[in-house]
Amino acid sequence: MSSYRVRRPGARVDFDKPLTFSFDGQAYDGFAGDTLASALLANGTRMLARSFKYGRPRGIIGTGPEEPNALMQIETGAHTIPNLKATQVELYDGLVARRTTGWPTLEFDLKSLGGLFSRFMPAGFYYKTFQNQKLWPKFEHIIRQAAGYGSAPSEPDPETYDHSHRHAQVVIVGGGASGLLAALLAGRAGLKVVLLDEQNECGGWLLSSPHSVIGGEQASAWLKSAVGELQSLPNVQVLTRTSAFALHDMNLVLAVEQLQDHLPIADRAAHQPRQRLHRIRAERVVLATGAIERPLVFGNNDVPGIMTASALTTYLNRYGVAVGKRILLQTSNDHVYQGAADLARAGCEVVLADTRTRINPAWEKRVRAAGVDVRTGFGIAYARGRRAVTGAQLVKLDAQRNVVVGSGPSIDCDALGSSGGLSPTVHLYCHDGGRPHWDEERLAFVVPEAGRAKSGIYGVGAVTGEFGLQNALEQTERITRELLSSLGKSAPTSSGNLKTDEPDATPARRIFRVPDGRAEGHGKKAFVDFQNDVSAADIHLAVRENYRSIEHIKRYTALGFGTDQGKLSNVNGFAIAADVLGKSIPEVGTTTYRPAYSPVTFGTLAGAHAGDTFEPRRYSPMQAAHVARGAEFEPVGQWLRPWYFPQTGEDLHAAVRRECLAARRGVGIMDASTLGKIDLRGKDVREFLNRVYANAWTQLAPGKCRYGLMLDENGMVMDDGVTACVADNHFLMTTTTGGAARVMTWLEKWHQTEWPDLDVYMTSVTDHWATAAVVGPKSRQVLAKICSDIDLSPSAFKFMDWREGTVAGVPARVFRISFSGELAFEVNVDANYGHHVWEALMDGGREFDITPYGTETMHVLRAEKGFIIVGQDTDGSMTPLDLDMAWAVGMKKPFSFIGKRSFARSDTAGPNRKQLVGLLTDDPQIVLAEGAQVIERADVTPPAAMLGHVTSSYYSPELGRSIALAVVRDGIARRSEDGHKSGRDLLYAYAGGKAHKVTVVSPVFVDPKGDRQNV
Amino acid sequence: MFVLFCPHCGEKREEEEFGYGGEAFIPRPATPEALDDEAWGDYLFMRKNPKGWHWEMWSHNTGCRKFFVVKRNTATNAIAGSWTLAEGRKAYDAEGGST
Amino acid sequence: MRKDYSSWSLFTKGLRHNEGWNPAWRSAEPKPSYDVVIVGAGGHGLATAYYLAKDHGVRNIAVLEKGYLGGGNTARNTTIVRSNYLWDEAALLYEHALKLWEGLTEDLNFNVMFSQRGVFNLGHTLQDMRDIERRVNANNLDGIDAMVLDAAEVKRRIPILNTSKSARYPVLGASFQPRGGVARHDAVAWGFARAASKYGVDIIENCEVTGMDIANGRIAGLETTRGTIRSERVGCVASGHSSVLAKMAGIRMPIESHPLQAFVSESMKPVLDTVVMSNAVHGYASQSDKGELVIGAGIDHYTSYTQRGSPHIIEHTAAAILELFPMFSRARMNRQWGGIVDTTPDACPIISKTKVKGLYFNCGWGTGGFKATPGSGNVFAHTIARDDPHPLNRAFDLARFSTGHLIDEHGAAGVAH
Secondary structure (H helix, E strand, C coil), rough: CCECCCCCCCCEEEEEEEEEEECCCCEEEEEECCHHHEEEEEEEECEEEEEECCCCCECCCCCCCCCCCCCCEEECCHHHHHEEEECCCCCCEEEEEEECCCCCCCCCCCHHHHHHHHHHCCCCHHHHHCCCCCCHHHHHHHHHHCCCCCCCCCCCCCCEEEEEEEEEEEEEEECHHHHHHHHHHHHHHHCEEEEEECCCCCHHHHCCCCCCCCCHHHHHHHHHHHHHHHHCCCCCECCEEEEEEEEEEEEEEEEECCCCCCHHHHHHHCCCCEEEEEEEEEEEEEEEEEECCCCCCCEEECCCCEEHHHHHHHHHHHHCEECEEEEEEEEEECCCCCHHHHHCCCCCCCEEEEEECCCHHHHHHHHHHCEEEEEECCEEEEEEEEEEEEEEEEEEECCCCCEEEEEEEEEEEEEEECCEEEEEHHHHHHHHHCCCCCCCCCCCCEEECCHHHHHHHEECHHHHHHHHHHHHHHHHHHHHHHHHHHHHCCCCCCCCCCCCCCCCCCCCCCCCCCCCCCCCCCCCCEECCCCCCCCCHHHHHHCCCCCCCHHHHHHHHHCCCCCCCCCCCCCHHHHHHHHHCCCCCHCCCCCCCCCCCCEEEEHHHCCCCCHCCCCCCCCCCCCHHHHHCCCEEEEEEEEEEEECCCCCCCCCHHHHHHHCCCCCHHHHEEEEECCEEEECCCCCHHHHHHECCCCCCCCCCCEEEEEEEECCCCEEEEEEEEEEEEEECEEEEEECCCHHHHHHHHHHHHHHHCCCCCCCEEECCCHHHEEEEEEEHHHHHHHHCCCCCCCCCCCCCCCHHHHEEECEEEEEEEECCCCCCCHHHHHHEEEEHHHHHHHHHHHHHHCCCCCCHHHHHHHHHHCCCCCCCCCCCCCCCCCCCCCHHHHHCCCCCCCCCCHHHHHCCCCCCCCCEEEEEEEECCCCCCCCCCCCCCEEECCCCCCCEEEEEEEEEEECCCCCCEEEEEECHHHHHHHHHHHHCCCCCCEEEEECCEEEEEEEECCCCCCCCCCCCHH | CCCCEECCCCCEEEEEHHHEECCCCCCCCCHHHHCCHHHHHHHHHCCCCCCCEEEEEEEECCCCCCEEEEECCCCCCCCEECCCCHHHHHHHHCCCCCC | CCCCHHHHHHHHHHHHHCCCCCCCCCEECCCCCCCCECCCCCCHHHHHHHHHHHHHHHCEEEEECCCCCCCHHHCCCCCCEEECCHHHHHHHHHHHHHHHHHHHHHHHHCCCCCCCCCEEEEEEEEEHHHHHHHHHHHHHCCCCCEEEEEHHHHHHHCCCCCCCCCCCCEEEEEEEEEECCECHHHHHHHHHHHHHHHCEEEEEEECCCEEEEEEECCEEEEECCCEEEECEEEECCCHHHHHHHHHHHCCCCEEEEEEEEEEEEEEEECCCCCCEEECCCCCCEECCCCCCEEEEECCCCCCCCCCCCHHHHHHHHHHHHHHCCCCHHHEEEEEEEEEEEECCCCCCCCCEECCCCCCEECCCCCCCCHHHHHHHEEEEEEEECCCCCCCCHHHHHCCHHHHCCCCCCCHHHHCCH
C-alpha cells in the first residue's frame, strides 16, 4: 500500500479488493471503492493536467462534479469517453485512463511557453488582435489545435441507451442526510417516492464524516439503518449512480442512471443499456442537493496539491487517502474544523490558518486537542511550488476589511486545502425559472426552504443554507411534514432523536479573494475559474472595460463556461465582481443556470432513437413482394417505396425505360398503398368537401371519383388526390403519401373549430387498404383474369368510375383512375390481403409480361402527361390558376372555399406570376437538371434575372426525347402552341454552370387529348 | 414540457401527445369576399402573440384527436385551465375576449 | 476611427498590468430627446445605430435595451453565417450581410472571429436534392458561391459523416457554400457597441420601453422605465419581443414567438472543421474554436417567451446528430439553452415602415437573424435615415401580408439555424 493510504475506520474502500489501472500508460494500484481521483492521489500523482490557456500544471481540486481540472480520456477505441472527471470515475480492474491536456507531454506543455507571456493574453485578448480576415484562418487553426480536452471516439458506440418514463408522488434529489430523512418520512407515509443520488451509494457528506453523531449513534450507523429501511419500503425506489441533471416545467425531473460504466468492459451485460434517462413527472420535488465547498481565491491557488478543504477530508475519511503529510488549511468558516481534526488524528501535520480573528472556541478546543496548529487572522498571499505545492506565504489580515495589515509566516506543506464557505447546489431550482436568494449571513445563494411550494418544489438541508447537520435534519422533518400534509398525508411517527454533537456555529468571514497586499493584476495569478483560466484580475479587467453586467463578465472572461459549470467559481466570481463594481452580491445577481447540472451523454439523450431505430420505417403490405423482386427503395415521408426494379445489369435509367414502355405499351403494376386515405361519413360530407377542396362536389354520384385540389387559406396548393363517392353520405378521400397526417389534422381542425354543425366523421384508413395500380393497354385483360364479378367493359366501367367486387377471391374496390394517362385500374383490398392480391395480379399478368414499376417510372409517366406532384412541381407559392388548373376550381360554389378569397389579392391576381409549363430542349438527348433555373438569355454572368425553375425533368422513353416541367414567369402566355411565336417561348435553362436552350410548350407531352385513359 | 389536461378525455397527459393549434378564436370571416385585402391579410396572418396570458388551441393528436382551448402564460408557461372549444369561448368572452 | 485594439496595444498595456484599457463602450444616461432611437441593443439594433452614424451622418442616436446589450438572441444562437437562400430577395439580402461580415473585423477594429469554414446543407431525399439544385443554381446566378456535391464528395470532405446507404435517411448529397461559416456571437454585439459608441451613440441598458407616444399618426417619443424620451424616428429591433412593442403602437404583426433550443458538448479536440446542417433529420452542428460541438435543435411548436423549450426536442436533436455522426454517441452535452424566435408566415423578416410615421420595425427573422446582423443593420439604417427602404429590403415590407407577395423561404430556412 502506498504511503498516502490510511486505514480509516468507516472508509468506503475495500482494502481486501486491490485493483490495477493505468494512467498515461503507467500501471497503478487502487482498491474497490476508489474513484480514479482517489487512486491517483493515493499513488502520489499530483499534476495530471495542463490549463486551458496558459498551460499551467494542474491537479485534482474536488471530489465530484465540481472538479475543474482532472478531465480524463477513459478507455480506448470504440469504448473511449472524453472528458470524464477523475473524481466521478469509479475505479475498476483494468481501467485505462489518459490525460486530455499537455502537449507534447504533461511534463512539458507547449502552451506553458505562451503562459510566460500571460500578461499579454488577458481576458478577451483575441477580440483585440488577429484582425486580418485573410490571416484569421491560420490563427484560428492554431487556436483550435491548442483548445479542447479529450477526443471524440472515432468509431460507432458499441453500447446502448434507453429511456424510462415514470410518475412519482415525491421525487427527492440527493441522498445525503436530509434527502434520506425526507425519503423516510414520505416513504413511511405510504407515498410513491423516488430518491435519486448521483454517487455510487447514498450518504452524501455523511460518507465523508462517518464519525458525526446523529441521535446518539454514529452517522455511519444512522446511514446504514436509513438506507436499509428505505430498501424495505415497496413504495420507495432508491436510484444511485443517478444524476438529476434538469428540472423542467411542471416538476419534470430528468436524471441519468449509470448502469455499466463502473464495471470492467468485459463484465458489462450486453443486453443492458450503458445508461438510462429517467423522465420523472412528480407531484412534489424535494431538492436535497446539498452544497459544494468553494475555495478561497489567492495567488497561485492552482498549483497541484491545492484543493478544497472538504476534498482533503473526503479523500481521508471516505477513501483512506491522506493527500499530504504536512497540510496547510485555510478557512473563513467552521466547516473545515472537523476535517482538520481528522487529518491530524490520521497522522498528518496540520496548520490551520483561519482568516477570522474570532474563531469558534469549541472547535478550537477540539482541533488543538487533535494536534492542529491554529493561526487566526491570517490569509494565504500566495502558494509556492510549480508542479506540486511546497508551501505558502501567509499575510496578516485586518480583522474586518479584507486588506493586508502585516506579514505572516511562510509555511511548508505538501497539500493545501482552503474553504471560502459552502455554495448550495441551487442549479435544478433555477432551471425552470426559479431564482436563488442571497443569504448575507451564510454568504451563499440559497433555495428558499419553502422552495416554490405552490408548484410543489421544496428545498431541504444545505441547499437552503442549513449547513449544520442538526439544523438541516430538523428543518427537513418540518418541511417534509408540510409537504406530506399538502398531499393529505402525515408522518406517522416522529423521526426520533436528531441531535448531533456539532458546536453552535460562529459567523464566517466575508472573504472571497484573499488579499496579497498588491493591486489586482500585479501579484501572482489568483484563479477564480480553473478550467477556463479566469483570474481575479480578468474580472477586474472586464469591469474596467465596461463589461459590467454579470452576464457580460461571464461571457467576456468565460467564467463558469466549463464542464464544471462554475460549481467552484461562480460565487467567487460574482463576489469579486460585486466588490469591483461597488455593488452588493444580490445586486450583481447570478448568471442563469441551465441544464445540464453535469454533462449528459448524447447517446443517453437519444435513447433508443439511434441507428436502425432512429425513426420508424413504414412499409406497404406488399413489401416482401418488392424485396423479392430486387427493388431499390426511396424514402417518401416515413415510407420506403419501391423506386425502381432493376433487372440484372440494369441501372436506374435502363430499368425506368423498360418499366415506362411496359406501362405505355403493355401492362405495368405499381404499389400505391402509401397514399393517404381518409374515410368520410355523414350527411354533410359533400358540403364539407365543397369547402375544403377547390372543386365542386355537389354532383358527384355514388360509383364516381373526382380529382381534387386542396388549398391553404393563402390560396396555395397544399395537397391533391382522388375522392370517391361511396354513397351519398360516404366518401373515400386519398391524399399524397407525405401529406396524409397533415391533411387529416387540417380537416379535423376546420370541422371542429369552424363547422362543428356539419355532420361529418373522419377516419384515417391509410393502413387499412392496400392498393395495386394495374396500368397500361393490357390492364383490363390482366384484371379480367382474376376478377369475374365486375363488368370491366369500357361502357360499363368508365374512366373515373369505381366498382365493388371480388379480386383474387378477396373483396375489393376497383377504381378506374389513372396517374399515367393509360387505361388503368387501382385495386384496393384489405391490407392483410395486399401481398396475396399483388401476387395474383403478377400471376394473372405473366402472359402479358406484367412489369412492376416504382416511383421513378410513376414520375416519368405522369410528367409525360403534365400531372403535377404537390411538393415537387409546387412549392407553397402556386395557386391552381398558376398551375393552369382552373378546371379544378369551382369559382361558382356558393361557399367561399378555403383559399378562394386569397386569389383576389393584388399580387395573387396580378400579372407576371410563375406558371406551370413544359420545356423542350433543343437537343432532345439533354435531360435538364431538376432545379435548373430558367433565364432569358444565354449569358449567365451574375446577376442574371431568373424567370422560374425546372421542377421535373426526365427522359421520355415513349417520345424518345427529354421532357421537363417548369414554373416560368408568365409561362402560359409563352407557350409555343398558343401562337406566341414572338420569341418569348425561347428561353434557357441553367444548371451547373451551363445554359441550355429550351422552348416553352404545353406541359402535356403524351396523348394531349387524353384518349388512352378512356379506352 | 407541459402536462396538459384534455377536457375530452378528462386526463392530464404529456405535451408530446398534443399538437399546437395556435391562437384560439380567430373566426373565419363569414363572407371573405366582403373584406378588403388588408382585413383578409389580418385574418390570415396577424396574431396577438402576447407575452403573458394566451388563449390557444391544442389538439390531442395521439388521444381523442379533438381540439380544445388552453389559457397559458407565455412568459412563465403557467396554465390557467383547459376547456372544450365551446366552453373555452364562454370563458374567453367572460374575460372580455382580451389576452 | 482610431484602431486602438492591436497586438501592439496588447503589448504596451500588458506591460502596465492591463490597467490602461478603456471601456469598450460608453454607458449613457438617457437624454430628453434624440434624432433617432433604436429599441433593442442586440446585434441588429447596434448595427443599425452604427451604420446610421457611419453611413448616414446621424449623430444624436440612442439605443435602448431592457436588459444588457447583446443579451437576447445575439447571445443565444448557433452563430452560423451563410447566404445561400432560395429566393432572390432573401439571398441578396443575406449576401449583402455576408459581404459586410467579410470586412467586419477590420471595420469594427474588433475580432468577431468570422470563420469561413464553409456550410454544408445535406440532402437526404430526391426532393431534397431537387431543392438543393434549384437553390444552388439560383445562388450562382445571383453571384453567390454555392455548389452541389454528391454523397461521395461530401464524404471526402467530411470523413466522419455517416453516408452509409443503410442510414434511415441516407445522405444523397449536399449544397456547399465555402464562404459560409460561423462567428463569435457576443463579439458582434460588443464590436458594434464599441464602434457605435465611438461615433457618439448613446447606449442605454436597463431601459425598457413601456409605451409609445403617438399623435396624429406620427411617433413623438417613448415612455421608458428611465423616463420619457422624445424622438420622431424610432426603429424597433427587438426580435422576440416585437409583437409586444407593436401592440404599444396599435400595430398587429404576423409574428409568433417560439422557443428555439440549442446545446453544446464538452470541449473536445478538433473533429469537425465545417458546418453541417440537415433539414431532413432536423439537426445541425459545428465545432467552436474552443472545441465544443455547437448543436441547434428544432423549434418548439408552441409560442413562449420563457427562453426554454421542451426536452423532447433536445432528445430528438441528439438522435439526429447521432444519425449524422454516430461516433458522437459517447460525447456529452454540457449546456443547453433556449432563445425566442419570431417566426413569420413566409420565414422571411419584416424590415419595414409602418402606418405610424417615423416608426420602423425590423423583426421576424425567425432562425436566420444572426447571419444577417450587419446587413440587417445596414439596410435598416438606410430605411430610417431616408424614410424609404433600401432596394434590398423593399420586398420585406408589411404590405406583403395584404397583397399576397410572400417570399416563401421555408425550404431554405428550414430548421433552425
